[in-house]
Amino acid sequence: xxxxxxxxxxxxxxxxxxxxxxxxxxxxxxxxxxxxxxxxxxxxxxxxxxxxxxxxxxxxxxxxxxxxxxxxxxxxxxxxxxxxxxxxxxxxxxxxxxxxxxxxxxxxxxxxxxxxxxxxxxxxxxxxxxxxxxxxxxxxxxxxx
Amino acid sequence: xxxxxxxxxxxxxxxxxxxxxxxxxxxxxxxxxxxxxxxxxxxxxxxxxxxxxxxxxxxxxxxxxxxxxxxxxxxxxxxxxxxxxxxxxxxxxxxxxxxxxxxxxxxxxxxxxxxxxxxxxxxxxxxxxxxxxxxxxxxxxxxxx
DNA sequence: TTGTATGCAAACGGTTTGCAATGCG
DNA sequence: CGCATTGCAAACCGTTTGCATACAA
Numbered sequence: 400x401x402x403x404x405x406x407x408x409x410x411x412x413x414x415x416x417x418x419x420x421x422x423x424x425x426x427x428x429x430x431x432x433x434x435x436x437x438x439x440x441x442x443x444x445x446x447x448x449x450x451x452x453x454x455x456x457x458x459x460x461x462x463x464x465x466x467x468x469x470x471x472x473x474x475x476x477x478x479x480x481x482x483x484x485x486x487x488x489x490x491x492x493x494x495x496x497x498x499x500x501x502x503x504x505x506x507x508x509x510x511x512x513x514x515x516x517x518x519x520x521x522x523x524x525x526x527x528x529x530x531x532x533x534x535x536x537x538x539x540x541x542x543x544x
Numbered sequence: 545x546x547x548x549x550x551x552x553x554x555x556x557x558x559x560x561x562x563x564x565x566x567x568x569x570x571x572x573x574x575x576x577x578x579x580x581x582x583x584x585x586x587x588x589x590x591x592x593x594x595x596x597x598x599x600x601x602x603x604x605x606x607x608x609x610x611x612x613x614x615x616x617x618x619x620x621x622x623x624x625x626x627x628x629x630x631x632x633x634x635x636x637x638x639x640x641x642x643x644x645x646x647x648x649x650x651x652x653x654x655x656x657x658x659x660x661x662x663x664x665x666x667x668x669x670x671x672x673x674x675x676x677x678x679x680x681x682x683x684x685x686x687x688x689x
Numbered sequence: 690t691t692g693t694a695t696g697c698a699a700a701c702g703g704t705t706t707g708c709a710a711t712g713c714g
Numbered sequence: 715c716g717c718a719t720t721g722c723a724a725a726c727c728g729t730t731t732g733c734a735t736a737c738a739a
Binding site for chain 2: 471472473474475476477478479480491494500502506507508510513514516517518519520521522523524525526527528529530531532
C-alpha cells in the first residue's frame with residue numbers, strides 16, 4: 400500500500416509532473432491485483448477524478464508505460480491490459496471468470512536455455528489457462544463478509 | 545502443402561459449405577508459417593479473391609476459428625493474430641525484427657502441475673522474447689508488423 | 690510565467706452488423 | 715430450390731489527435 404507522498408515521489412523520480420489524474424490512476428493500479436483494461440480503469444477511477452476524460456486516461460496510461468511504472472500485457476487476442484507489476488512473473492487466466500492471477504516467477508523452472516543455441520532468450524513468460532479452485536471455506540479471511 | 549481437394553474435404557468434414565472465399569483463405573493460412581493479422585490476410589488474398597469484402601473476411605475467420613481450423617493468438621497487446629497451427633506449441637518472438645517462430649510443445653517440460661492444487665491448469669503457453677541466432681538459411685516464419 | 694497536461698470533440702482503424710443479392714448443396 | 719454466405723455500407727468500439735484552457739513547477 401503506497402501513500403500519496405510515495406506516489407508523488409515515484410512520479411517525481413521519473414521526471415513526471417504530479418497531477419491529480421496521474422496520482423489517482425497510479426494509486427488505483429498499485430492497489431489492484433487485477434489486470435484491467437483502459438475501460439475498467441476508467442470505470443474504477445472516474446468517481447474519484449470528476450470530469451476525467453478518456454483522452455486524458457489514455458494519455459496518462461501511455462506516459463506511465465513509457466516511464467516503466469506500468470506494463471501492458473497480452474493475455475487475450477485483441478485486448479490491452481495494464482499491470483502495475485513490472486517485474487518478471489507469469490499469469491494464470493481463469494477461463495470461466497476471465498480473472499487473471501499473477502504467478503511468481505520462480506514457480507516455473509528456468510527456461511532461458513531450453514531452446515538451445517539458435518535462440519538467444521532474453522525473457523519469457525508463461526500464460527496458464529484453467530479454472531481456479533474455490534477458496535476453502537475453512538480458510539479464514541481477514542475481512543468479514 | 546494441401547491440395548484444394550484436401551481443403552474441400554477439410555471444410556466438408558467440419559460441416560462447412562465450400563465457398564471460394566473460405567477455400568482460398570484456408571489455403572493461404574495453411575501455406576504460411578506467419579501469424580498474420582486480419583489486415584495482413586486481406587492484403588495477401590484479395591488479389592486471388594476479386595471483390596472480397598472485409599466483412600466476409602472477418603466472417604470466414606470467425607467460422608474457421610469456431611471450427612478449430614484456425615486459432616487466434618495473443619502475442620502483442622491489442623492485436624489479434626491467426627495461426628493455422630491449432631496443436632499445442634509455444635512462440636519465440638524476435639524482439640529486433642518482430643518475427644515469430646513456432647516452438648515445439650515438448651521443448652518445455654510439463655507445466656500442468658507446477659501451480660499446485662489451487663490452480664486447475666487446462667492449458668498453458670510460453671512466449672519467449674529474444675534474438676534469433678544469425679545463420680538464417682531458411683525463411684523467417686513471420687514478418688514484423 | 691512558461692510549458693506541459695487536461696477536457697472536449699472530432700477523427701481514426703479494426704471489427705460487427707443489417708440487409709439485399711448470390712450461390713452452394 | 716432453400717437457406718447459408720456474400721458484398722456493401724453503416725454502425726460500433728477502443729484509441730488517437732487537434733486545439734483551447736487550466737495548472738504544476
